[in-house]
Structures are given as structure tokens and as C-alpha cells.
Amino acid sequence: MKADIAFGQYCEGNSFLHRLDPRWKIIFALMYIVALFLAKNIFAFGLVALSIVLLWALSGIRAGILVKGLRPLLFIIAFTAIINIFWLKGETPLLPENWFFQIYLEGIINAVLIVLRVMVLVTGTSILLTYTTTPIALTDGIEQLLAPLAKIKIPVHEFSMMMTIALRFIPTLIEETDKIMSAQKARGSDFSTGSLTRRAKALIPILVPLFISAFRRAEDLATAMECRCYTGGAGRTRMNILHSTWRDAVMLLILCVFVAGIVLLNIFAPGYRFTM
Amino acid sequence: MSAIIKAEHLSFAYQGDEDTPPVQALKDVSFEIEEGSFVAILGHNGCGKSTLAKLLCMIYTPDEGRLYINGRDMTADDVEEKDIYDARRRVGMVFQNPDNQLVATIVEEDVAFGCENLGIPSEKIRKRVDEALDTVGMRKYARHATHRLSGGQKQRIAIAGVIAMRRKCIIFDESTAMLDPGGRKEVMDTICRLNREEGITVIHITHYMNEATMADRVLVMNEGTVIMDGTPAEVFSRCGELWEAGLDVPQTTELLWKMREAGYDVRLDIFDPEECAKEIAKAIAEKR
Ligand SMILES: Nc1ncnc2c1ncn2[C@@H]1O[C@H](COP(=O)(O)OP(=O)(O)OP(=O)(O)O)[C@@H](O)[C@H]1O
Ligand SMILES: [Mg+2]
Numbered sequence: 001m002k003a004d005i006a007f008g009q010y011c012e013g014n015s016f017l018h019r020l021d022p023r024w025k026i027i028f029a030l031m032y033i034v035a036l037f038l039a040k041n042i043f044a045f046g047l048v049a050l051s052i053v054l055l056w057a058l059s060g061i062r063a064g065i066l067v068k069g070l071r072p073l074l075f076i077i078a079f080t081a082i083i084n085i086f087w088l089k090g091e092t093p094l095l096p097e098n099w100f101f102q103i104y105l106e107g108i109i110n111a112v113l114i115v116l117r118v119m120v121l122v123t124g125t126s127i128l129l130t131y132t133t134t135p136i137a138l139t140d141g142i143e144q145l146l147a148p149l150a151k152i153k154i155p156v157h158e159f160s161m162m163m164t165i166a167l168r169f170i171p172t173l174i175e176e177t178d179k180i181m182s183a184q185k186a187r188g189s190d191f192s193t194g195s196l197t198r199r200a201k202a203l204i205p206i207l208v209p210l211f212i213s214a215f216r217r218a219e220d221l222a223t224a225m226e227c228r229c230y231t232g233g234a235g236r237t238r239m240n241i242l243h244s245t246w247r248d249a250v251m252l253l254i255l256c257v258f259v260a261g262i263v264l265l266n267i268f269a270p271g272y273r274f275t276m
Numbered sequence: 277m278s279a280i281i282k283a284e285h286l287s288f289a290y291q292g293d294e295d296t297p298p299v300q301a302l303k304d305v306s307f308e309i310e311e312g313s314f315v316a317i318l319g320h321n322g323c324g325k326s327t328l329a330k331l332l333c334m335i336y337t338p339d340e341g342r343l344y345i346n347g348r349d350m351t352a353d354d355v356e357e358k359d360i361y362d363a364r365r366r367v368g369m370v371f372q373n374p375d376n377q378l379v380a381t382i383v384e385e386d387v388a389f390g391c392e393n394l395g396i397p398s399e400k401i402r403k404r405v406d407e408a409l410d411t412v413g414m415r416k417y418a419r420h421a422t423h424r425l426s427g428g429q430k431q432r433i434a435i436a437g438v439i440a441m442r443r444k445c446i447i448f449d450e451s452t453a454m455l456d457p458g459g460r461k462e463v464m465d466t467i468c469r470l471n472r473e474e475g476i477t478v479i480h481i482t483h484y485m486n487e488a489t490m491a492d493r494v495l496v497m498n499e500g501t502v503i504m505d506g507t508p509a510e511v512f513s514r515c516g517e518l519w520e521a522g523l524d525v526p527q528t529t530e531l532l533w534k535m536r537e538a539g540y541d542v543r544l545d546i547f548d549p550e551e552c553a554k555e556i557a558k559a560i561a562e563k564r
Binding site: 164167220221235 | 330333335368375378390397401402405422
């Protein structure tokens with residue numbers, strides 16, 4: 001259990017996307033999502049498919065990783081596809097009329113497009129946010145984007161500090177869980193056999209020491225932070241200031257062209273109108 | 277030279293809950309610490325060393341007595357948040373468990389944390405962080421993840437965080453306790469260098485006697501009070517009292533003490549094994 005959650009699914013790299021400002025990346029991801037839901041016909045979807053290839057090319061990430069990222073979604077994808085194929089009533093039946101069920105061409109097109117949308121949605125936002133941005137950079141980005149909300153007393157800094165500390169301590173706590181589990185195993189507890197309730201009960205001797213130690217750590221950490229003059233967000237500066245560069249401008253331009261393209265194709269391209 | 281820390285008759289008790297009685301952790305503790313000195317504090321488990329350190333860092337306030345940091349009376353009635361903040365900028369602390377004092381996931385961000393709290397502009401923090409990492413010899417780990425470092429390396433990062441804040445005085449509360457001999461040497465070398473080269477006042481709480489012999493001055497605590505105060509040579513030559521307080525003495529001192537009990541005329545204030553061997557050889561030769 002040596003999961004390196006502090007880095008999440010981040011892929012080390014120095015590509016165009018890696019070097020974008022995290023604040024902009026969050027905005028880009030939102031724009032991208034909106035654009036995906038704007039796409040209404042096959043031509044617009046062609047552009048969507050093209051966009052994911054472009055994102056992949058700009059990220060320098062191996063395609064295998066992206067495919068792996070889709071695997072957990074396999075069930076949802078299959079499910080939406082089947083629902084669309086069998087339930088959607090269209091105008092062009094594909095099977096002889098006297099069959100006990102019917103499939104329409106529109107249903108199949110719809111299914112393909114929806115699956116494409118889900119896949120592009122997940123892969124695109126992952127490329128932008130998780131694969132090319134460290135969780136820390138992301139937290140910083142969110143904090144700075146939401147900074148104006150602090151004026152209406154929303155504790156933005158506190159939330160981002162909590163995130164930072166959580167990211168810092170997750171590996172430590174995982175290591176600790178490992179140790180406690182080994183210690184309990186050495187005393188003869190058994191986590192892997194028996195009924196579900198039995199196994200759940202076997203977890204109690206792990207959770208209790210884990211919680212106690214987490215509280216002790218929290219107290220120590222609070223003392224240490226106080227000693228280092230931490231008094232909350234007010235008056236605090238940062239060493240790493242986020243900088244927007246020409247890359248962010250280029251990316252913004254690309255995305256604007258993308259959104260405009262989709263809107264125009266929706267309006268002017270002929271053909272089937274997608275119903276979802 | 278002026279005293280950076282001056283304690284007069286400090287007392288402190290942990291207030292118990294409903295069913296636990298209060299614990300009198302410190303009783304009438306007085307001492308002065310000169311700027312630029314290297315002071316070791318010794319004492320058995322639970323004698324109040326950490327409590328004292330936390331008082332000096334303003335985490336607890338003393339029940340009785342006066343505490344002056346850099347000449348300012350921190351126990352006066354008119355002490356505000358700002359004064360406490362000011363004192364914390366002067367006196368920093370490195371704790372025992374390296375895991376529980378690092379805040380950020382990336383080494384340089386953790387070192388920068390204190391400076392960021394002080395509101396220092398970005399470029400200056402950058403410079404200080406680089407310098408601090410150089411001082412502890414960890415510059416090449418600047419972009420590493422903190423949780424992947426070894427214990428000794430983590431502790432050096434914690435020290436870098438304190439140095440970067442340009443503190444005049446650093447308290448090390450058993451900062452070497454969780455380290456192996458290699459890690460301990462790394463950290464002790466860093467501490468000694470800070471004291472000698474940067475002129476930082478060091479208060480080093482430890483259970484290792486050989487670390488205490490590196491200090492200019494040793495305070496020995498027992499049951500919440502200071503029972504001995506002097507140079508390592510003075511303190512360790514009073515072996516009997518140290519043993520009574522539940523403490524060890526350096527191995528060389530113990531050996532020399534036993535020699536003396538056996539009737540040899542040896543000095544007790546020698547901590548270097550080589551010199552100790554010479555002293556014993558001399559004493560044996562004289563006796564013949
Ligand atoms: N948070 C607390 N609440 C109540 N009592 C405490 C607390 N922390 C410490 N004490 C008690 O105060 C006394 C002094 O503790 P302190 O931690 O200062 O000892 P120490 O000299 O640092 O010991 P060690 O060498 O084990 O670190 C002990 O008797 C301890 O039980
Ligand atoms: Mg202690």
C-alpha cells in the first residue's frame with residue numbers, strides 16, 4: 001500500500017500543458033466542459049474528437065495512461081450506450097417491423113455521441129487538471145482564483161491550508177496504517193477471512209490507534225505551525241507566485257476558437273441534431 | 277553580551293481535567309541565556325524539559341515568575357499578540373518528531389512556510405530558502421517530496437525552516453532522538469555549525485551525554501527545577517549527583533570516575549576518548 005497520493009495521478013513532465021498557470025488551467029477545464037455540452041451535431045462532435053487528440057499531443061502523456069484512466073468508467077459507458085440504443089425512438093428503424101423490439105439509427109448515433117462525450121469529458125479534464133498539474137499547484141490555483149470570496153467571509157485560505165496539510169499527511173497516515181496492521185497481525189488478528197461483519201470488527205483495532213495517533217500528530221503540528229508564526233491567511237505572502245505566460249494566452253486562444261467552432265458548426269452544419 | 281532569554285522563578289502546572297489533578301511541571305526555574313551561547317539541557321523523562329521549551333516559545337504562559345525574551349518582559353500585563361509574534365520571530369523550535377512538524381509536501385515550500393507567515397516578499401523568501409537549504413546541505417532536494425526523505429533529512433529541513441526565518445535563538449527539543457547515529461551526526465554537525473559560524477544561540481535538549489559535552493554550558497533538570505548549571509566539565513565531574521537525578525554521564529567520565537574510586541588520581545573533565553586513554557595511562561604510570 002505505497003500509494004503516492006500526494007502526487008495523485010500526476011505524470012512528471014515539462015510539456016506545454018505542464019507549464020500552464022494552474023489558475024488558467026481550472027478556467028480552461030471549465031470552458032472545455034461547457035464546450036462539450038454545447039456540441040449538438042455530428043460535425044461539432046468531430047471537432048470534439050479532434051480536440052482531445054490535440055490535448056493529448058500538447059500534454060506529452062503516454063496514450064496508455066489515458067486509456068487506463070477510462071477503465072473505471074467502462075460500466076457507465078456501456079450502460080448509457082445500451083440505454084440509448086434500445087430506448088430511443090427515432091425515424092429510421094433498422095430491424096424488420098414484426099420483431100418484438102426495435103432499434104433506430106438515431107439511437108445508435110446518439111449512443112456513439114454520448115459515449116464519445118463522456119470519454120472526452122473525463123480524459124480532457126484529467127489531462128488538464130490531474131495528469132499535468134500537481135495537487136499542490138491545483139490547491140494554490142483554487143485558492144487564488146477564489147481569493148475574492150474571502151471578502152464575503154468565506155474561509156478560502158483555511159480550506160486550501162487544510163487541503164495542503166491533508167496532502168502532506170496522507171502518505172504518513174498510510175504508512176502508519178501499514179505499521180498498525182502489521183502489529184495487529186503479529187498479535188493474531190485476521191482481516192481477510194470471515195463474514196463481512198467479522199471483518200469490519202477486525203478493523204476496529206486498526207482505526208482506534210490510527211485516530212489517536214492522528215490527533216496527537218494534529219496537536220504537534222498545530223504547535224509547530226504556531227512556533228513558525230502562523231496566524232492564518234492575513235498578512236501572509238507566498239514564495240511561489242503564479243505567473244501567467246504567453247502559453248496561457250495561446251491556450252486561451254485555442255479554446256476560444258474551439259468554442260466558436262462548435263457553436264458555428266451547431267448552427268450552420270447540416271445533418272442530424274443530437275437529442276441529449 | 278546580553279541575555280537573549282532570562283527566566284526568573286518560573287513555575288508552570290498543567291491543569292488537569294475533572295478527575296486528574298494538576299501536574300506541577302516546573303517549579304521556580306531561573307536562568308539566563310547569553311546571546312550566541314550553546315546550552316544543553318539534560319534531565320530524565322518527565323522532568324519538565326519540553327514544558328520549559330514550550331514556555332520559552334510562548335506556547336504556554338508561566339503561572340508564576342518572569343520571562344524576558346530579548347529584554348522584553350513576556351509575562352507583563354501589557355503583552356499583546358504582537359509581542360508574542362515578535363518573540364516567536366526571535367526564538368524558534370525544532371521538535372522531536374520530524375514527521376509532525378513539516379507542513380508542505382515539497383521541501384522548499386516547507387522551508388518557505390515560516391517566511392511566508394512573516395509576510396516577506398517573494399524574491400527575498402526565495403533567496404533565504406536557498407541559503408537555508410545550503411546551510412543544512414539539502415539544496416539538491418529542494419523540489420523533492422518531504423515524505424520521501426529520511427528522518428535525518430526531514431529534521432534538517434525542519435532546521436532549514438527555522439534558519440530561513442533568521443531566528444537568533446533555536447531550541448532543539450530532542451531533535452536527534454528519533455535518528456540513527458548517522459542522522460544524529462548530520463543534525464549535530466548542522467547545529468554546531470549554526471552556533472559557531474552563524475552565531476545563533478542554541479538550546480539543545482537531549483538525552484545523549486556526548487551531545488551535551490559539545491555545549492558551552494549544561495543545565496540539568498530534575499523534578500521541574502534546575503539542579504545543576506555549569507560547563508560540561510563542571511557538571512559531569514559531579515557524577516554522583518547526576519546518577520541520583522536518574523541521568524547517565526558520558527562513558528569517558530564514568531570510566532574516569534571508576535578509576536578514581538579505585539584510588540587513581542585522574543581528572544574527570546575529559547570527554548575525548550584519546551585524551552581519556554592518555555590520562556588513564558598517565559595515572560597508572562604515576563601509581564607505579
Ligand atoms: N499536555 C500535558 N497535560 C498534562 N500533563 C502533562 C502534559 N505534558 C506533559 N505533562 C506532564 O508534565 C511533566 C513534564 O513533562 P515534559 O514533557 O516537560 O517532560 P520532558 O522533560 O520533556 O520529558 P521527556 O524527556 O520524556 O521528553 C510530566 O510529568 C508530564 O506527565
Ligand atoms: Mg520532552
